Amino acid sequence: MIHISVYYFGAISLILIGLYAVLVKKNLLKMLIGLSIMETGVNLLLISVGYISGRSAPILSEGVGPNQAVDPIPQALVLTAIVIGVATTAMALSVAIILYEKYGTLNVEEIRRLRG
Amino acid sequence: MNGQYAALIIALPLVSAFFVPVIKAISKKAVMPFLLLVTLAQVGIAGWVFNEVYTSDKPIIVMAGGWRPPVGINLYIGHFAALFVLIIAVISFFMAYFSIKAVKVEPLDKYAMLFLLLMLGATGMIATGDIFNLFVFMEITAITAYALTAYNKTGEAAEASMKYMILGGIGSSFFLIGIALIYGATGTLNMAQIAQLAGNINPTVAQVGLALLIFGLAVEAELFPLNAWAPDAYQAAPHPITVMFSAFVVKAGLYAAARLLYLMQAVSTWHSVLRLLVIMAVLTVVVAEFSALRQRDVKRMIAYSSISQVGMIAFALALGSQAGVDAGVFHMVNHAIVKALLFLGVGYVGIKLGGTTLEDFEGLGRRMPLTAFAITVGSLSAVGIPLFNIFWSKVRIMLAGVSAGYTWGVALILGASVVEAVYYLRLIHRIWFAGGGERLSESFALGAIMLFLVALILVIGFYPNYAWSLAQKAGADIFDVTRYVSNVPLMGVGA
Amino acid sequence: MSERNDDFITYELQEFKLFEPLFRWARKKSLWIVAFCTGCGGIEMPPLATARYDFERFGIMPNPAPRMGDLFLITGYVTPKTLKRIIITYEMMQDPKYVMIHGSCPINGGVYWDSYNVVKQFDKYLPVDVAIAGCMPRPEAVMDGIMEIMRKIESGKADGWKRYRDNYEWYKKNQDELFGEGWREKEGKRWLAWI
Amino acid sequence: MIGIDWKIVLEVIGMLIYATFMGFIFMGIERKAMARIQRRVGPPLYQPILDTLKLLGKKESVSHGLIYDFGPVFALGATITALLFIPIANFQLFSSNADLIVVAYLLEVPMLGIMLGAMSSGNPYSAVGVQRGLLTMVAMQLPYGLALIAIVQHWGSFKLSEIVALQSVHGWSITVPALLLAFIVFDIVFQAMLGLEPFDIITAPAEISMGPMLEYGGKHAALLFTQHAVQLFAETAFFAVLFLGGASNLIELLIKQIAVLFIAIFVASIYPRFTIDQAAKFFWKWPTIIGIIAVLLTV
């Protein structure tokens, strides 16, 4: 069980690191990086949820039947999540470019024309 | 007659979205008519689904690939989903037409694609029966929404999009954590099965999982204090998109939250989640109403109003009683109509007069009487004047709220409603009794759409019986979990 | 008011056939003085009213309202300015009404016989029933004058009001000669500046 | 009501003549007593009758319009009405048909008549008089009401005849401590009701010429004098009925009325005049406080 908790610990650390970046860094790019880190952490968490101690990857081959493999569903989920994450990041970066064009800065404290 | 054709409500927009480039290749001018056509087709399908569900009084379960849940992913088109898919389709159709007038910024083909995907995402969120599928649809909705928010390519649009994205990103991450926890605890992603198993899982895990799911959805559903992105996005997005945000994108999030909430009824700490949600909802109403009070930009003002109304819906849905859910659903329907009308009217004014500040609305009654009339009706309805539709749902919510023991919440919401009355009525005064100007010509088709919505408001206002019976059925669909579970043909797991 | 200020001429006075003697008695015993005290004679009124002479025992009572007054006391010299007021007040009083002038000044100008601004002969402008000579007449003399007017009322000789009606043209002519035509209007307008 | 009761008709006619006559005599008494206090001889007691006859005998009469004529007529008519609903000595008249509240109101109605006429004359002095009259009424209304309430609460009836009957059994109102307070209040108010110093602000001869009376002359003034006489009689009778146990015959009533009148005259002859806001403040201070004590004692 020890190594399972390592995954959990790692996942939660990643999430918190990402969150830290979002909450503290003023630069928009750093915040986006923080978001990505957070997503990675979440993905890791998802994987570890499906992990069953002592089993192999869920690829059905010789000697690896459904009972020997870890839960395959989280892995499928993570794949989807990664794709979504990529899309989001791409989207975000393109928006960041526009922002830099229009505002001349990426400091989020200065990008606040919409308020109140 | 085969219910499986109902999958078309997902398939049609998805497929047509990717056909847009093809259409563009043929003729650039054909893109918007194509969009109109697809949405019209969607209206047809949704109408058929609606009719099917409400005549047979049974939900349509679409099983992907013929696999029975929980192995296969299923769509659950119950009374609620059928009703809302129809609303989504109809409003999308109107907005597709409005887009022809309103959206001039290129590239229109991208706009059409994103438009269809947004519609698809919202439809999917409402129709799906699988929690991870929900996440996927939510992300589709969210990403298209980010993109559409930024569509105008102005600094403000990009800024609003950025805010939406960061907050949405955090929200969806935690939503995913919630899924992970629930999955870890139950080993399934099918909603019906989760409902069955919810009673047996570790209450702490269930509570945290549920709370995280709600948290993630609350960002989409604009609950205080997670709604900071909303006014900006509403204001900066193209006018048709604002209508869609307010009319159904938010509602989809709300619905998902409510669905998950009621599915997890069996969780022992369920009531404390409800209480948290009620607190957030009440705060949403109060803060949003006060924020709208001295707003100079009408679109933003109505955005705040929309947020507060959504808060009211959330309040109703979080009451945990049949009456509350019915009222909430009823309010959802009414609010979708009213806010569609208002944003449509305000958007049209924005296009015609080049701005949506309060000053632009002076003398609107003389310049654009039809639009002014529509905005007036919408405003009066939003205030909760009797013989307009929102009156009925508001009354229902208040009755349900006090019955559920949240007298303080009802009192606060009613107090905030007074504020709402003030700013809407100031707007009406400005429209009709201040300033003046030349008469402008108004689009006939848009006028017809507005009049249709006005008529809908008045019909529901004068004779709410039919709408109320729909809302009751739809509400029962959300609230009655056992029926939900029994309707889904689960493979013998648990049961 | 200009066009209607003389319609009392055409107005037909009421004749009380049956109760006329009773009313005449009452008129005599109840003289109300219009307290319009001009000149220096006004100061002779308080002794008349107070404990020493007490004219109230004859039913005489000072009254600030001309409408119910009977006896108009002109208690001293009269200037054109005052005369205007006196005429207006007199015309407001209701018939039968009596005028009593006090002292020499209203009779012939008295010590102001050569003043440019004092009315020398009062009865050119308003009919006088009783005139008391003296400068000033003592209260006893005034009382005597009042007794005289009471006797005249009883005998029906106090007919100044009738004379005013009958000879209005003449009085009016004299008034207009003194003040000029349309003096009421002019006087009224002059007053505007103070408002 | 259909069959005319001749007895009551005779009573009414007799009482009207008596009340008018006595009212004039009261006015004469008022003037005479005032003169005697000032060490004068004073006019004969019947002087007010002469005055009235003289006014009625004026050969000319002017009018500012219909309302100007209607005012005095209405005032006298209403006063007569008020009089006929007060039980006067052993004559009950119509008093079984209307109670204290009605009479209290009817006694105020003449004021409206006078005001109407005065106002329609358009004379600003009259207007000031009207204003003062109404403000005096407003000011005195509260203590007046409290005094009446104290009476009603103590005796438990609104009917004047019953109040009289109860007093004949249990003693006069003023023998009851609480009602003695009410009596004091009522007496102060009475001064204002009669328009005597220190509350003769309405007519205030030396300030605003005669206030509301200024424009009246001839028969209008005669009507108002008659009205004043009847009202004087009615009010003193009302006072006597409320606080002095009514009366069993006219002589007894007369004694009580004159007693009441003399209190008023004595007070009037030694006090100067209040200004109107002083009067209001005065009425809302001590009389009201005493009145409140009185009503609370009788609850």
Added chain:
Amino acid sequence: MINDLMILIFAPLVAGILAWAFDVRGIREAIGFIGAAIPVVILAKTYQTVLSNSINYTITVGGFKLIFQLTALNWYFAAVAAIVGIAMALGMISTSRSGYEWLFALMSYTGVLGVFLSQDFIGFFLLWELMTFASFMMVLRNNRHESLKYFVLSVIGAYAMMLGIAILYAKTGALDFATIRQALYMDLSIGAISKGESALLFVLFLTAFGVKAGAFPLHVWAPGAYSEANQSYTSFFSGALSKAGVYGILLLYILMGAKLYAEFGTFHGHLTFAYVIAWIGAITVVVASFLAVLQEDIRKLFAYSSVGQVGYILLAFGVGTSLGFAGGLFHVLSHAVFKGLFWLVTAAIILQTGKTKFKDMGGLAEKMPFTFAMGLIAVLSLSGIPPMAGFASKWLIYEAAIQAHMPLVAGAIFLGSGLAFAYVVRFLYAVWFGQRPSDLDNVKEAPLPLLIGMAILAIPNILFGVAPGLVTEYINKAFGSEIVGGDYFKLVTPTGTYNALLVTIVLVLGLAIAGLVFLYGATTRKIPVTNTYQSGNPVIEDYNLSIRRNFYKPLAEALDFWLKYSWDRFYERIAGIAEDFADTLRQSFYNGNVQSYSWYLAIVLLILALWGVL
């Protein structure tokens, strides 16, 4: 589905919508008038049946069962509204030139009728809101600030009621009056509703109804709203719509009386809760009447006067005895007729002169004799001159208050009636008498429909004044007991009597005697208004000697300490604070910085985490 009641309630609304849709001169007025007349016809038709058995109409709307019932008591209120309503319609034919006004005037008419006839809280609330909204729209047209003040206070009231309704619904599970009443009665022994909740319910409903009735200290909307609407409509607004609040108080008694009595008991022999109402009424009477006396605008004067007069009704209901109810109900009628009449007279004056301030008016009695006569009737009735409806009802209230041993409250009535006298006389003087400003020389008599409307309201003033028994007998029948005895002309209470006919006869007799004396004197000679005694100074038309401004200045001087305080300003300040608070909230919460927004999310997460742990 279609029966008399439905037509009764919705005919005005339908007519209003039609009048609005066919916005053509002539047709609009005709439709509107018919719509206003239908209720009168139906009410007249049902007069006989309603005393013996009630007429019911039930409709299910949106899952709620709306019950309308025409009972004896409702009929009374509805009839009052209908009389004023038809007079309003006639007045509006003259004064209104827009379909907008017809729509909302008639909509509020429907609202008022519906409020009176509802037998369940949803219908009641629905029509209550409709009535508020419609009347608000009438004011909004002319003045944004006043209308919003009115609406905000009304809506606060309405929402207080909504909360109350919801609490009752939660406690009893019912929305119809009959069941709620029964449930609350049963609750006396069960005790499911605690003392605190009862108090809350009482305060909520009192707020709701108090706002509409203009009870102190919630009266601040009334002067502005009454004066800024079309004056013909104001006759209905003040005459009938404010009665909805009064009706609500009555409803409070009917539904919760027993419960409130059981919870709060008595205070010196009075029902405690009723005592509160009585004092609110008394304070309203005094405060509003004082303010009315000091007004300089004809509309404001009557607005405050309306507030004060409705205070009488509250006071009468607060007395809590059956006599009090009878008096209050009678005053509902008489206030409706005389104040409706006043407002129509005001409408005529404003229509013909275009002026509203006293300082601009004067001497109109010669120019508008009929209007003046009507105004005089209203004045006599309001100030309580005996053979008028106003006196009969006031008399009952006096009797009730004093008989119930509420001396100080009764003292307030005395003071209030003195003040009423003062302000109506001021109205008479400033508008009708005295010297006429030269710009009013061409004023004409009011148009015919307005005059007919006035006549319709003037007749009841005299009729029910001479024969007050007509009303009291109906009230007796409605309550099913002999509250006020006597016959048509004579009112008899246990301790007092008032024979209106005899008073009238004697008054006529007195007038005849006085008239004979008058006729004996010299025939009168008409003199112009300038022929007045100004110490002998000549008076000409060029300056106006009539005192119109600050007529009651001495009173203001005597009251200057109290006039420093104003509830109106107090509420305005609260509203200002709320707006500033809104700004601060908005600026600090939605500050535009996405990082702060992220922090909100983080904080919520933290709360979730802590809350999950704890």
